[in-house]
Amino acid sequence: MEFPTGPALLFCPADRPDRFIKAAARSDAVILDLEDAVASEDRVGARREILSRLSDHGKFHGLEPDRTIVRISGIGTEDFEKDLQWLALTPYRTIMLAKTEDTTQTRVLDGYRVVALCETAAGVANANAIAAEPNVVAMMWGAEDLLASIGGTSSRHPNGSYRDVAVQARSSVLIAAAAAGKPAIDSVYLDIFDLDGLAVEAGDAAASGFGFKACIHPNQVDVVRAAYAPSETEVLAAQRILEAAAKAENGVFRLDGKMIDGPILKHAEATLHRFKQTQTTEQDLSS
Numbered sequence: 001m002e003f004p005t006g007p008a009l010l011f012c013p014a015d016r017p018d019r020f021i022k023a024a025a026r027s028d029a030v031i032l033d034l035e036d037a038v039a040s041e042d043r044v045g046a047r048r049e050i051l052s053r054l055s056d057h058g059k060f061h062g063l064e065p066d067r068t069i070v071r072i073s074g075i076g077t078e079d080f081e082k083d084l085q086w087l088a089l090t091p092y093r094t095i096m097l098a099k100t101e102d103t104t105q106t107r108v109l110d111g112y113r114v115v116a117l118c119e120t121a122a123g124v125a126n127a128n129a130i131a132a133e134p135n136v137v138a139m140m141w142g143a144e145d146l147l148a149s150i151g152g153t154s155s156r157h158p159n160g161s162y163r164d165v166a167v168q169a170r171s172s173v174l175i176a177a178a179a180a181g182k183p184a185i186d187s188v189y190l191d192i193f194d195l196d197g198l199a200v201e202a203g204d205a206a207a208s209g210f211g212f213k214a215c216i217h218p219n220q221v222d223v224v225r226a227a228y229a230p231s232e233t234e235v236l237a238a239q240r241i242l243e244a245a246a247k248a249e250n251g252v253f254r255l256d257g258k259m260i261d262g263p264i265l266k267h268a269e270a271t272l273h274r275f276k277q278t279q280t281t282e283q284d285l286s287s
Contacts (some may be wrong), residue, residue: 127176183211202227
């Protein structure tokens with residue numbers, strides 16, 4: 001699969017087939033969750049249920065391989081091998097590896113496109129090496145498991161902002177992904193009723209360079225999309241900068257009294273990329 005064009009990725013419990021189609025319709029891609037969202041005793045039934053819904057052509061109606069990521073259990077857990085055996089019977093080849101900690105783990109998954117979920121101290125510490133692995137197609141970080149791995153109790157302050165250790169982990173994974181030329185996915189926002197807080201965090205994710213934000217509830221999807229969509233003013237300003245750059249004789253020039261150089265041009269290009277990303281999502285939804 002080519003990585004999703006839209007910014008909102010929606011987790012869906014693998015043991016809730018009644019939600020599959022709705023999740024796919026509402027989001028830019030579904031993360032079918034066989035790990036944290038499903039109790040261990042229910043995973044066998046979840047795998048069996050998905051297989052029963054596969055068509056004769058090897059495609060799950062409404063949950064197509066090019067818009068589906070499967071989160072599997074971490075290596076070393078009882079369910080890891082079972083998840084891989086199940087995956088071999090499905091058309092899904094883009095997987096999210098829970099608690100990715102080093103490159104040996106991603107190499108075990110040769111033949112799969114891996115979204116490396118760095119949510120432990122070891123995973124964040126090794127983010128650069130993990131991101132450089134050829135079969136790693138994207139990076140994601142997780143806050144609560146990270147804090148648990150280092151003996152903490154909460155990733156956020158009472159006002160909802162991240163604690164410093166979470167901020168460092170978030171930045172480390174983002175920079176590791178960018179250095180390897182791969183997209184990064186921002187972690188979930190757990191307070192599903194605080195859409196204003198989600199909008200602020202998703203806007204920061206977009207401005208910081210995260211290509212995507214993961215959602216845990218369908219109501220979060222439109223908030224994330226709106227946060228990633230540049231305003232008309234921002235789009236026009238970016239277009240004006242790039243048009244002026246095309247006519248400039250030197251690499252650095254002035255526009256409206258401001259110096260425009262390489263980084264500013266890249267910012268403008270990123271703004272237009274997000275605009276096109278949003279337009280593509282809207283067209284897909286209307287078709």
